[in-house]
Amino acid sequence: MRGNEERVIQAFCAFLDEQEWVTEREIGFVDAVAQKDGQRTFAEAKGRTVAIGLDEDTMFGQLPRRMRDECPGPDTRLAVVVPTHASAAAEGVPAGVRRELSIDLYVVGHDWSVSIRA
Template sequence: MIREAKGTTSAPGLDCDTAYGQLLRRMTSPDAGVQYAVVVPSSALKAALRVPRRVRDLLQVTVYEVCDDFTVIPH
């Protein structure tokens, strides 16, 4: 799994956009088994989900939310 993780910041929208861009640049493997993910805290989830599900599905990118109690939830 190739992941791009972002922490809590004052600009979650910009940071999520940056995370997607960084992840896209890492999509170099022709292996269909490679998984991609954007990992964000709950406070940035809304920004991470601005990329429509259809696009995330086409790119095979899963968004993972890390809650305050460190529970991880795939979206």
Template sequence: MVAAFAAWLESGGWSVETEVAYVDVVARRDDAIMYCEAKGRTAAVGLDVDTLYGQLLRRMPAEPAPNATFGVVVPTIAVGAAQRVPLWVRQRLNIVIYEVGDDSSVTER
């Protein structure tokens, strides 16, 4: 999943690194930076997505980063669980959900 997401970002002109200071994906383009956490297919989808959000929040920069966005990268089966965090919260924290399909396609949700 991370490889498919990284390839998708790179095709959009992002420079991508994986596993940077415990963050699954860090991408840069121009003056923008994106920090993303990913979870694959597991038996406990809801719990794992909750863990993903906790990891993402804990790994956000200590100081406000005006050009930063944050990504939640999940398989199709976990999109519903990822959307349980209210949209207004995700918007306020600049969090975007990215769905990675079985065919490695990526869709912004």
């Protein structure tokens, strides 16, 4: 993983683990899979990058495209996980579009804090 992507995905998994999700790393086509109470989340993370906007656009496209072998339903969410400095680019995808596509946006702070953006 480039840049601080490893830190970003570690913080995301720790955040979910604290909420009693079961997380697994580098599963098939995504950086992490989390499960809890019949719910699943497939997550893709980005770290520091030279082309912030382009890389975030790529991530939003990669994640749904990689789901071809999965059968997403109401129990399945997708997640993009980015560091604070990339949050504005990730929020370039409107909240309504993310909602329709079942994509959640998680932002990891410099202090490893994790927040969910609407």
